Amino acid sequence: MAPPSRSRRYVNEAGDRIHGVLAQYATPADLFHACEKVRDAGYARWDSFSPFPIHDMEEAMGMKRTKLPLAIAGGGALGAGLALLMQFWMSGSDYPLMKQGKPFASWEPFVPITFELGILLASFTALFGMLAFNALPRHYHPLMKRQRFLASSDDTFFICIEAGDPRFDPEQTRRLLESTHPTAIELVEE
Amino acid sequence: MSSIHPDQATAERLAGLGQVRPHPIPAGSGDGTLIDDPAVRPPLVLNNRSFRDVTDIVCGYVENKPGKWWMPTFMMTATIAGIGGLFILYLVITGIGTWGLNNQVGWAWDITNFVFWIGIGHAGTLISAILCLFKQKWRTAVNRSAEAMTIFAVICAATFPGIHIGRQWMAWFLLPLPNSNWIWPNFQSPLLWDVFAISTYGTVSAMFWYMGMIPDLATLRDRADRRLRAGGEGPVLLPFLPIRIDRIRGYVYGFLAMGWRFSNRHWHRYEAAYLLLAGMSTPLVLSVHSIVSTDFATSILPGWHTTIFPPYFVAGAIFGGFAMVLLLLIPARELYPNMKDLVTKRHIENMAKILLVTGSMVGFAYAMEFFIAWYGANAYEQFAFINRATGPYWWAYWTMISCNVLSPQLFWMKRMRTSAGVVFFVSVLITIGMWFERFVIITTSLNRSFLPGEWHMFFATPVDVMIFVGSFGIFVTLFLLFLRFLPAFPIAEIKAILPQASPHHGHAKGGH
Structure with missing residues (x-):
């Protein structure tokens, strides 16, 4: 900071x-x-x-490594945790239903959805976390007023x-x- | 590596100093990129392009009027999409009896189309995520359009299970919501896994695509802003509505660019997030088609109940998807100015090699299915496979084999895989073959079930055909709109792979 x-x-x-x-x-x-x-x-x-991003620029600018990956890992863990909770609760506790004689709450069939929701929340954290850590979206910035600065995109x-x-x-x-x-x-x- | 600094070359050219030296093209290397010597790094972008050239070329596709071909093509595909939409409406009003489904063959073209489209999407994610992790720099020329293709293919794919459920207004049953008896959906069913897999895949692909576009949308925003600040006349929306198009561009691209200002502190977090998204998309894309394959593999139907399905489906998906990338990019490369500098012959050759590899993997899977049917000594399984090759759908099976296994073998020959025409033609064949693969898997297993009394043939109806054709219309229409209004190439990423982008460029002769 x-x-x-x-x-x-x-x-x-x-x-x-x-x-x-x-x-x-x-x-x-x-x-x-x-x-x-x-x-x-x-x-x-x-x-x-x-x-464009320049190789090794972090070092040339003396930047610290971003904490964003930690946030993304947190998002992934949250997604996977919520998915497990949802499935065990819906299928094992709230309304257990006999299907093909399978156990009501076995973890094996819950793996795919746990995985998918973990990825989903981690990805949301990646995009929106990147924007939030960068203080974006931002409507106005003093540099944008300068005509010459617009060439930074070129x-x-x-x-x-x-x-x-x-x-x-x-x-x-x-x-x-x-x-x-x-x-x-x-x-x-x- | 070029000996002259590309920006210097452009500066000299603009100042009228001397001629631009043509890039020395070694003999037998096509456009200069087909070099077999691994010690020589072939150029990723041709003609010594400077940073500004890249901006101008890619933004030009959006800012300039497209060629004369664009509008008629768009009208045609939009009409096809519209007709397909009307047939979907007819289907919703009338019921899925208008398809050729019957008591035995309850899944046919609908699920074939679903697996076909979702598979096509996979090449986009492969290019953007897996090739990113492997630091394959050539991906930058094709990743944006391949990602766009992924999203449009997922849209087409999601349509089919959505309409095949019969009572489409009950589609909310797919969500984890209790029905009127307070019963939750069945989390032990692969069909529900599929709902989560496809919707996650669609969402993550869209976010990945959008995030990659943020800097390029900011470039479009800044260019519109610069033209507005320069004053003068510019094209307006309508003759009687004098709003400058650049003003609209400034607002729309400005909104989408989220205030991106090319800060290196931002780039640092952006790259971290991008790499992690790539890392997460890789297992995601492998999981999606694996889960699609469990829709079949967890049943007890002969021909479906096999453990080879997940890898076999994933290989097939990448195979079909790369064919579609080539089907879209080879014509685009001819139609848009300067696109051949960005999508070089080497890109086409690389993708043809991937077609050869994945096509052979698919061929191996076809052979292994037969082997296991014989080795497993299950009479039903054996019958299912002999029936595939010699039964009433033998023509579909052999279309699949010749298109998917035989036609890519042409790419063992360098002349074949470096000729855009041949690659395009084979890609057409592969697209046909991959559609037939799904049709063969689904229909031949269903139409000859355990008891001969259950045997029924499936015949497609015009509604089947038109909805499928309509999905192609939707797909191509969306792709044309993408080429017209969004940056079709990752401008920032392409600049970053130019030789002069390295901060150490010019220090040591011959690169780094």
Whole structure:
């Protein structure tokens, strides 16, 4: 988790609050090395943007492994547990019915549905958990206002260091990004 | 590996500096991808495409007007789908006596069609999930359309058990709800397992498909937004309703893209979730057709009561499904501009090899059924199989054998499996053969039961035929709509497999 935003606020000449500094890069390699520099400078509230996932980027950005797989395992266990409970209760307890002389509540025929419902809930957790962990759906984001940022879905790469970062300083942060061979740098308002 | 940076090549081309050098194509390698040397990594995308080229090509299928063929084809398939829908309506109003079913053959075309369609779906999941786990990078060219095919095939498949229950308004009996006597459904019945398997499979496939599309929908959203911000004129919805189509695109794709903004922190969780979904879909897809096969295998009917059914059904499903992927992609590749750069000859060859493998597995299963019938020394079982090959449905059996076992053997020859025309033709045969396989399994076992007094032939009625033809109409119509309105290729995944996508590209000559 990123540390909470500091109380100090930066504004531009027009008095709008600053969201952060945005730097643009031409290739994945440039972005990758720039990320390593930003990581080593100790920033926490920052992000990089690329049209596709870049191999080893977790390391270059110093990200922690996501806890999402644990949530998905939990979803799967919940689905399988509910399925077992449902079947044992309906078929063994609530209304036992004699079928072909089979036992009312034997676990073997309950395996397929337990498996299917376990997968079902785990998959729901995977999709909706991914969105929730990413704080999506999100209707508005300051970066989306920038015309140049829309190219991040095409062939351009970006880093944005947010003004809420404890180490953020308009001058120093900009200088750091300038040293990473960007093709452009600009200030982004909230 | 190319020696020139593809983005540099594009930049030079756009700046008018020098000519684009043609990709050196080694002799005898088709379009340059049919290289047998395992030390040489053949290109996955042809013509040195840059990131922007990939975006432009794939988004172009959605944003530009489709070729002249699209509308007439769509009208035709939509009409067929509509006629099929009317026959379903007639069936619901009149009852399933309008099918050729009789007292003995209670399952025929309906369940044949169900197993046929659900099997076709399996290739989509195989490509998207199993090949993903095996890091088969070539899958990126075909996975989106194969996943779409899966969902449309599941829709067609789910129709048939839904309408074959007879009193369709009682379909809620399939759900774990107590009926009017407060009795719950029978959890010991494979038919109920099937309900759960198919509905889970449909739901998970749709989520997998959608999740893969989120970044590409965001790309479409951003492109529409950029055009709107650039101002100027653009195509409008209707001449008297001047709403720009890009505005509608912005809203619809924007809604579906969930605010995706290509953040690498997001990509990290996205990839974890995607890989886990692939990992879960793999046992799921194997379980689904295994459970479908237990609908038959847990009965005591000769010809159905065999333990080979689950693997045999799964192999057949993958076999039939890959044939359908090829049936859809080979024409699409001819009809859409630049699609041959994304779906190369190697993709077709790879899929033809899978057809050869799975076709031979299916052939082995056919032979093993006969062997076990003989070795098991059960008179009924033996009769069932001799009856299959020589009884009243001998023609269906031999159609199945020649289409499924013999025709893919052509793919032992490299010339055959690299020719799109031959692969297409064999895929047609396989699709026919796989339909007949299910028909043979279901009908020949039912129509010659234990007592000769129970023997009845099944004859299809026009309602049988039209509902089946209608399901093809539904399937192709949905696929055409998919090609028209959704990203038909995973843009982000294709970019990620381009050589210049590696963060270490350009450091060491010759790649990594």
